[in-house]
Amino acid sequence: MLKYDLVVVGGGPAGMAAALKAKECGVEKILICERDETLGGILEQCIHTGFGLHYFGEELSGPEYAARFIEQVEKTDIDVKVNTMVLDITTNNVVIAINKQDGLMEISATAIVLAMGCRERPRGAISIPGTRPAGVMTAGTAQRFANIDGYLPGKEVVILGSGDIGLIMARRMTLEGAKVKAVCELMPYSGGLTRNIVQCLDDFDIPLKLSHTVTEIRGKDRVEGVTISKVDGNLKPIPGTEEYIPCDTLMLSVGLLPENELSRSVGIRLDKVTGGAVVDQYRETNHEGIFACGNVLHVHDLVDFVTQEAQTAGEGAANYILGKKEYADYRIHTKGINGVRYVVPQRISMDGSEEPVKLYFRVGQVFTNATVKVTRNGNVIYAKKKRKLAPGEMENIVIKPEDLQDFSEGDYLFIEVEG
Amino acid sequence: MSYDIAIIGAGVVGSLIARKMSKYDIKIALVEKCNDVAMGTSKANSAIVHAGFDAMPGSLKAELNVRGTKLMGYLCDELSVPFKNIGSLVIAFSEEEMETLQELYDRGMENNVPGMKIIGQDRLHELEPNVSKRALGALWAKTASIVCPYELTLAAAEVAVLNGVDLYRNFAVNDIAFENEIFTIKAKNGKEIEAKYVINAAGIYSDYIASLIGDNSIEIVARKGEYLLMDKSLGGVVNHVIFQCPTKMGKGVLVTPTVDGNILTGPSAKDIEGKDDITTTTDELDMVRKYTSYSIPNVKLNAVITSFAGLRAHSTKGDFIIEPSKVNPHFINVAGIESPGLSAAPAIAEYVQDIMLDVCGRLPKKVKWHRTRPEPVRFRELSTVERRELIENDPAFGQIVCRCETVTEGEIIAACHGPIPAVDMDGVKRRTRAGMGRCQSGFCGPKVAEIIARERGKDLLEVTKFGDNSNIVVGKTK
Numbered sequence: 022m023l024k025y026d027l028v029v030v031g032g033g034p035a036g037m038a039a040a041l042k043a044k045e046c047g048v049e050k051i052l053i054c055e056r057d058e059t060l061g062g063i064l065e066q067c068i069h070t071g072f073g074l075h076y077f078g079e080e081l082s083g084p085e086y087a088a089r090f091i092e093q094v095e096k097t098d099i100d101v102k103v104n105t106m107v108l109d110i111t112t113n114n115v116v117i118a119i120n121k122q123d124g125l126m127e128i129s130a131t132a133i134v135l136a137m138g139c140r141e142r143p144r145g146a147i148s149i150p151g152t153r154p155a156g157v158m159t160a161g162t163a164q165r166f167a168n169i170d171g172y173l174p175g176k177e178v179v180i181l182g183s184g185d186i187g188l189i190m191a192r193r194m195t196l197e198g199a200k201v202k203a204v205c206e207l208m209p210y211s212g213g214l215t216r217n218i219v220q221c222l223d224d225f226d227i228p229l230k231l232s233h234t235v236t237e238i239r240g241k242d243r244v245e246g247v248t249i250s251k252v253d254g255n256l257k258p259i260p261g262t263e264e265y266i267p268c269d270t271l272m273l274s275v276g277l278l279p280e281n282e283l284s285r286s287v288g289i290r291l292d293k294v295t296g297g298a299v300v301d302q303y304r305e306t307n308h309e310g311i312f313a314c315g316n317v318l319h320v321h322d323l324v325d326f327v328t329q330e331a332q333t334a335g336e337g338a339a340n341y342i343l344g345k346k347e348y349a350d351y352r353i354h355t356k357g358i359n360g361v362r363y364v365v366p367q368r369i370s371m372d373g374s375e376e377p378v379k380l381y382f383r384v385g386q387v388f389t390n391a392t393v394k395v396t397r398n399g400n401v402i403y404a405k406k407k408r409k410l411a412p413g414e415m416e417n418i419v420i421k422p423e424d425l426q427d428f429s430e431g432d433y434l435f436i437e438v439e440g
Numbered sequence: 441m442s443y444d445i446a447i448i449g450a451g452v453v454g455s456l457i458a459r460k461m462s463k464y465d466i467k468i469a470l471v472e473k474c475n476d477v478a479m480g481t482s483k484a485n486s487a488i489v490h491a492g493f494d495a496m497p498g499s500l501k502a503e504l505n506v507r508g509t510k511l512m513g514y515l516c517d518e519l520s521v522p523f524k525n526i527g528s529l530v531i532a533f534s535e536e537e538m539e540t541l542q543e544l545y546d547r548g549m550e551n552n553v554p555g556m557k558i559i560g561q562d563r564l565h566e567l568e569p570n571v572s573k574r575a576l577g578a579l580w581a582k583t584a585s586i587v588c589p590y591e592l593t594l595a596a597a598e599v600a601v602l603n604g605v606d607l608y609r610n611f612a613v614n615d616i617a618f619e620n621e622i623f624t625i626k627a628k629n630g631k632e633i634e635a636k637y638v639i640n641a642a643g644i645y646s647d648y649i650a651s652l653i654g655d656n657s658i659e660i661v662a663r664k665g666e667y668l669l670m671d672k673s674l675g676g677v678v679n680h681v682i683f684q685c686p687t688k689m690g691k692g693v694l695v696t697p698t699v700d701g702n703i704l705t706g707p708s709a710k711d712i713e714g715k716d717d718i719t720t721t722t723d724e725l726d727m728v729r730k731y732t733s734y735s736i737p738n739v740k741l742n743a744v745i746t747s748f749a750g751l752r753a754h755s756t757k758g759d760f761i762i763e764p765s766k767v768n769p770h771f772i773n774v775a776g777i778e779s780p781g782l783s784a785a786p787a788i789a790e791y792v793q794d795i796m797l798d799v800c801g802r803l804p805k806k807v808k809w810h811r812t813r814p815e816p817v818r819f820r821e822l823s824t825v826e827r828r829e830l831i832e833n834d835p836a837f838g839q840i841v842c843r844c845e846t847v848t849e850g851e852i853i854a855a856c857h858g859p860i861p862a863v864d865m866d867g868v869k870r871r872t873r874a875g876m877g878r879c880q881s882g883f884c885g886p887k888v889a890e891i892i893a894r895e896r897g898k899d900l901l902e903v904t905k906f907g908d909n910s911n912i913v914v915g916k917t918k
Binding site: 056104106108117119120121122123124125127140141143144145146148150151152153154155158159161162165166167168169170171172173174175176197198236237241242243269270282285 | 668669673716718719720721722725742744745746747748824827828831832835836838839840843844846865878879880881882883885886890900901904905906907908909910911912913914915916917918
């Protein structure tokens, strides 16, 4: 059996940042298992720019952002196994993985960081009626065909869902000479970043049809067209609003789901809203010594935040491995209410730490000129005016250590939006 | 090419007949209009082996269902096809429906169905805690089972091919001539073959195929059924095939585990015009959802990973039609094979064999007949020790391609080079399950396409989802 202090599952931005941070903190034997051919994760197919503005203060492409971390990993003695799939994690922290060179490996780990990322919701999850021809694919799959394999997934495209990948692919397909006929969004607002709507749709005169969905797919072999319809306040298609758009491709950008099958198999408690693990401020799960970060924990809008979160997890794992972890006297919970969909971390370990705690959250609808409030037993301990809050953009607030005094086991910190 | 027998249609019925007849030392062609076997009703149905109490006593359906169900377990074992004998429960929600259960039971007794029992509310909820508390009782039929219908079809066709049967794909029959005791069978793509005997196992198109020799006695109505397939995380919500009381249109909406551990619900039932409408519709799927919740109230309907529709070949005569045509006794119709067609299929093959021995006279047997096919590797089902050994012998099994279903590159390569090679994405999917999981090929799609292209010596531009013009990509990037 192989033995490591830390095994990181996933070599995308989260996995790399966590491993590097753990190394920096003094952890000796670290292994990253990556299922794809190279480190970098999905960033490798994100050849557009817009990465790194927060973290590096400059605008990078996905592969450039990834390369900065890959170079750092290469300079360390962190072991990397690519084309390596983790099949299972046992309850006593043995990671079972396979690849062509090493065969089946059983790797004993003191700590594990889960950084498997997320997957796209497929057509079936939203049950679009009609035929089942070729040419229906998720935006991420189309992105891989175009940017990694060098193939054009379609020439006349309708995109359902205005998540960031959908918006990015609208522009990418247009630049490749394809005609993007419409981007339909079920909700009355886009799920993507404002900057992407401007730079990917508006700049190319691609119509964004809010409160619209695809109500039928037509075509025997390959998609021949889709019918789109306007939806009412209950998101139900309104009869009589049907519009048929001939196209050869329907791309779906209808949501991302953290990929937590491994976490589930080892008995890690998951948050129903985020789809990721329930963690404390060090990103430790309910399974001692197993940490989670990045899109496997909750879907982020920017990779910069993934990096920061992964560093937190890497440091947490390092402290655990090096015996520096302070055990909590008790834990308190965080909870989003009144417009706040979720908060990560979901709990705070009260271990006497003097560090501030950063809480990430997302709202469930668009708010303008609203106030974000954090309350405790009805008392407001934090309030801040926000010009705009949107579901597509992740927000964060920092709770000062002095505001975390004198809690008792099981107490709640509520985050809400007013206005 | 000249054959003794041409079988039209490589669905479960045609393929099992091909396997059965392949033990004789004669030349057989199995022709299929699609790019692969099991492309029609055989790939889109409830995947149930029925106990046999539904069909009217004395009907061919009743006789062949009970016999087929008896044979199915052995057959699947022999062909290494996934099969589980889990039993079925028909649930009654009213006193009136309890009477229906008694009728079904009595009919089952007449049909010689073994292992039936009417159980009360308590026993039902003991067996199936998630069944609606309003259910009063159930007819429990222990011989009912679940099977993988497309794998059964593939396995049967593979055995046939290993025994010398020629499989013609993309052979859409559109003309049959009969001269000097020989049929000339022509396909849309211009190809033709000759045969002394024809077995018409063309499913929903069997009336059309019969009409090509002037036999207009068969009328097949395509009856569409829509289904929802749920994520494996719902596995265990039911452990038996759960039926509602039957209606005129079919056996109602069922909820069942699949052999792969998913949950399947459906079908709806709607007679359609024409024969190629396999669209799913909001109305019918909503109906399936409604009836599913009726049986199993707490089933998580948002765990759907895909929906699909299949067409049942409903004969207006109501029973299977398995007999030589009145127009030409060398032309054997095997038509109207709707439910319980899958259950009956092994018995239909036997029955057709008897007809063939009757019309052909004594047929010589092959000296050596392969009963089965090489067992496919199913990495996800292996133990750690077996996995380790497998990768040591062939490193291609050390590369996972489909992460949701744990399918290795080795399995996909094997599928591309099997007795009936997979030639498209859906062919690989049915043989290996790559792309059948919760991400529905989002991640593995491009990789599978690449492997197919490589193994077949083609460009990715030529790789299709299911043949014809179902290309995956349409050009190269700039």
